[in-house]
Amino acid sequence: MSEFCDVALPVPLDIVFTYGIPEEMQPVIGGRVLVPFRQQRMSGVVTDLHERKPKVQTKNLIRVLDPAPVLDEQLIRLGRWIADYYLAPIGEVFRTMLPLGAEFKRAIGYRITEEGQLALHLAGMSGSSARSQKTPEDQLAEFRVLDYLAERDMTREESVRTATRVSKTILNGMVRKKWIIREDLSEARDAARTVKVAVLKSVEGQLNANQQTLIDTLAAAGGKVPVEALQSLEVPRSTLATLVKRGAVGMLDEPAEFTMSKLKARPHLFDFQFNSAQQAALKNIQEHVDAGKFAGMLLHGITGSGKTAIYLAAMRAVLEAGRSAILLVPEIGLTPAVAADLHQLFGEEVAILHSGLSDKERAEQWHRIKRGDARMVVGTRSAVFAPVSDLALVIVDEEQDPSYKQEEMPRYHARDVAVMRAKMANAVVVLGSATPSLESYFNAKKNKYALLELPDRVEKRPLPEVEIIDMRQEFQETGSEQVISRKLAEEIKERLERKEQVMVLLNRRGYSPVVLCRACGKTLECKNCAIAMTHHKRSHRMECHYCGYTAPVPKACIHCGSEYVYFLGTGSEKLEELLHGMFPQARIGRLDRDTVRGREDFERALNALDEGELDLLVGTQMIAKGHDIHGVTLVGVVGADMALGFPDFRAAERTFQLLTQVAGRAGRGQTPGKVVLQTYFPDHYAVQYAAQHDFAGFYDKELRFRSWMHYPPYSALANVLVRSNKLDEALRWSGILGKWFEKTRHEGIRVLGPAVAPILRLKQDYRYHFVVKSASRSKLNGLLRSMLAYAAEQKIPRTQMIVDVDAIWLM
Ligand SMILES: [Zn+2]
């Protein structure tokens, strides 16, 4: 028996904590325990059991939460790898990997102290006058609490606050005065949810009509029915009890079944009629899966080439072999229709994990997977941690999608974690995309991944013709700034007359992105961020797209009071209005974060287009994502090149990907498609190559640029950001780190900074950053580690520093 255990707790510290194990407890590595930590209770994961007595006094475990590991040995290894690679505290990593927060109930309690009793007593002695109207309101409130607690033991915060109507601030003040003691009463909830199930046993003797109905129902359902379901039968409740008493029916507690979504199945079945390129790709994947060794593959298929069918066929083969597969999809890709398809194909064997699940539903899904009830897992980013056993295949669809990168601690990239997980499990990983990331394409070119190409659209449909409109020239010829060029207007008109459909992309939501004062030249900025606020016309407000802060629409300049305020620029809301004006007969819909609240809204808009209820769909990048609507023959790009003006080395790659994706929406049916691409950067290679559908050309050019600038994939890169709501503090800290980087100059490492972050102020924090690059990943990792240690010595709080390894945004 071990005396001690090490526990990883979800706190921003890169260490584990040692606790004593009371005799009656048996914690396991990979299982959770409840422990005292500072003034709280916390649940953490056991990482080691041992006899090494620590130098400091240890506390004991409060409770063992899992009798068996919830993280198996492979997932623990994966967690350690993430903690090391992304410099994230191991406890935070494990918390991210285990979506079981719903099983832990936070609670706080209070108890009166001797000092508190004394204060109450003294107040009573000095007569009622001391507690009379002269006493300030806060003091009265304090005595209400003391009065209430004097009669009681440890009492939960909710009860105290309901009974005495005091604020949290007052309770905090009383704790500081030591009149009351606060204790954490958090407890684990019963993890496994169960339902009562009636089971048919042996029926002997006569049955009355009611009893017969019940027995027949049980028999028809295969002998086992949840009690709740039996209650819908028209028999008295006592009937079941009688049958149980007679021994004809037994009762069992069974794990609660996953409630299946009530979505109707889509009429079409999967068309597993593959063309030869699809067949070759599928065969290649299957051969590697059968070999039972790690293999990485990049499936590069142009838009409309039928990648999804390959994923599903490969997964079905894995299921038939009795093994497990995980399919990762970008946030917006998991629509209810996709879910319905998956249910149709995999039945009860599929678990779907998306951001719309409640904590409790997520935990339920997790348990289903852990039990082995669901071996096909489909989900967004964190599904990469699904506790499947015997993993054979991991697929990452749209592997370049930025939603795979978690923008909070731990800042992992699910695609890269998927590759590592497959490696540890001797499984196959397939990265799929029409526009692979430069990193993945580079790996394929270097033969780290096998490259599978799908060069043709299904049924040999042609790619759309792309016409570039130079908006600078348009300005010269028309004498004013145009939102919709003459050419695009003409093409839209033609399509509408032919009863064909049109999509128009403007990758900026809202009505006007800038409010400018003509008198003083200032813009209206967010009070939390150094960012112009966007005017939203329909909701009558100004909104910051970075922190969500809203303000009323100004009638006069807030800086100088002038009434000459102008609303400049065009967002998707204004574009929709403009198009309504130009084509009053057309039925126009809009798809952006203001019109789409959930996945259902997204799907509803696309369905309306698919079913011909809309002629024209306006939207942000959302309309570019992989859906398949056959009636669209024209795609207009009004604004997608704004990013080319950003100081971010991935701007060209992102623009190329967005243009390629949106162009891919045109001409997916019988009629060939066309794209009209308006741009202020007509000569930029990202625009040129996208217009020519020339992937290889773009990658070659972009790789040369990256190589020259020592950017990924030619180096490992990290963004180190220091933030504080006090400007001088942010400056001082970044200065300290700047000096340290200079002093410790490491060979083969480049450090740029400290520099003002492209967005100086965000969510009330001032921000300075460093970009650190090295051809050697281990050197980079080592440097960042010593930097964090130095920062800790210098008392720079860990929470005020962001270390973003493989950062995808440098803003
Ligand atoms: Zn002004």
Ligand SMILES: [Zn+2]
């Ligand atoms: Zn803001």
